[in-house]
Amino acid sequence: MKDFIGKNIIVTGCTSGIGLEMVKVLDSEGVNVFAIARNEDKLTKVLGQLRFPERHSAIIMDLNEVESISGSASLFPEKVHGFVHAAGVESVIPLRNMSYHMMDQIMKVNFYSFLEIVKIIAKQKKVTYDFLTSILAISSIASGSGSKGQTLYSSSKASLEAASVTLSKEFSRKLIRFNTVKPGLVLTEMTTRWMRTAGHSDVSEVSQLQLSGLATVSDVTNVLKFMLSDDSKHIVGTSISLDGGGPKTTLD
Ligand SMILES: NC(=O)c1ccc[n+]([C@@H]2O[C@H](COP(=O)([O-])OP(=O)(O)OC[C@H]3O[C@@H](n4cnc5c(N)ncnc54)[C@H](OP(=O)(O)O)[C@@H]3O)[C@@H](O)[C@H]2O)c1
Numbered sequence: 385m386k387d388f389i390g391k392n393i394i395v396t397g398c399t400s401g402i403g404l405e406m407v408k409v410l411d412s413e414g415v416n417v418f419a420i421a422r423n424e425d426k427l428t429k430v431l432g433q434l435r436f437p438e439r440h441s442a443i444i445m446d447l448n449e450v451e452s453i454s455g456s457a458s459l460f461p462e463k464v465h466g467f468v469h470a471a472g473v474e475s476v477i478p479l480r481n482m483s484y485h486m487m488d489q490i491m492k493v494n495f496y497s498f499l500e501i502v503k504i505i506a507k508q509k510k511v512t513y514d515f516l517t518s519i520l521a522i523s524s525i526a527s528g529s530g531s532k533g534q535t536l537y538s539s540s541k542a543s544l545e546a547a548s549v550t551l552s553k554e555f556s557r558k559l560i561r562f563n564t565v566k567p568g569l570v571l572t573e574m575t576t577r578w579m580r581t582a583g584h585s586d587v588s589e590v591s592q593l594q595l596s597g598l599a600t601v602s603d604v605t606n607v608l609k610f611m612l613s614d615d616s617k618h619i620v621g622t623s624i625s626l627d628g629g630g631p632k633t634t635l636d
Pocket of ligand 1: 398399422423426445446470472474523524525571572574
């Protein structure tokens with residue numbers, strides 16, 4: 385797509401699943417990717433496998449270290465055309481076993497780090513710049529219909545959705561729009577871990593939860609790509625569900 389060539393797009397969660405696929409897609413579209421990950425070896429390997437590795441920049445950042453994020457501002461481009469917050473951690477834990485430390489860890493990676501990165505992007509964007517910036521956070525259908533034990537995960541995702549509404553208003557003057565994309569079940573390592581924790585061993589059974597089965601990472605990045613492009617310029621402050629129509633059957 386001509387639209388993407390030479391644009392600067394930041395992606396978190398680049399070492400696995402949806403974020404990894406996003407980086408591959410943007411690489412093939414001529415984007416300069418600013419890839420954020422906590423593990424330098426993993427990220428070097430990811431970037432090394434792309435078609436145009438020289439075009440991209442690696443930013444090593446543990447999103448748990450929220451207080452340190454602002455210190456990396458000089459590694460960000462001045463002109464940011466897009467940001468996809470794909471990093472995230474899942475959690476299935478009943479309230480009685482929840483410590484404040486656990487609550488903090490989930491919110492830091494899933495939500496607070498998103499705010500800190502947006503702060504840098506917004507501060508660096510001058511009001512005189514006439515291009516649109518599209519900021520996307522990956523929420524989840526759990527934001528509105530989480531299962532037992534998903535209190536922390538669901539709340540962190542609902543926070544992203546709420547922030548996308550308010551931040552769209554706060555930064556419209558700078559032509560920054562915010563949206564969230566909320567998938568159902570996607571075939572990634574996160575889903576494999578969730579199935580283990582929730583005691584679901586049969587993928588074909590879990591596939592029955594969505595009309596078209598488990599989504600692939602490409603099913604999600606196709607939508608993210610559209611949302612990053614100016615073709616979606618009128619979509620602002622909203623949340624797009626990729627839930628496969630909901631369950632055809634329900635698991636116990
Ligand atoms: N899979 C699904 O069914 C599903 C459904 C709805 C929403 N989502 C959301 O989609 C997003 C991507 O999920 P996924 O399935 O692709 O997950 P994934 O395969 O587990 O990948 C998660 C990514 O987040 C990174 N990450 C985790 N903690 C980090 C930290 N402290 N600092 C920096 N990076 C960190 C991981 O890095 P490491 O490689 O270093 O661990 C990894 O690159 C998440 O926000 C998730 O909540 C997923």
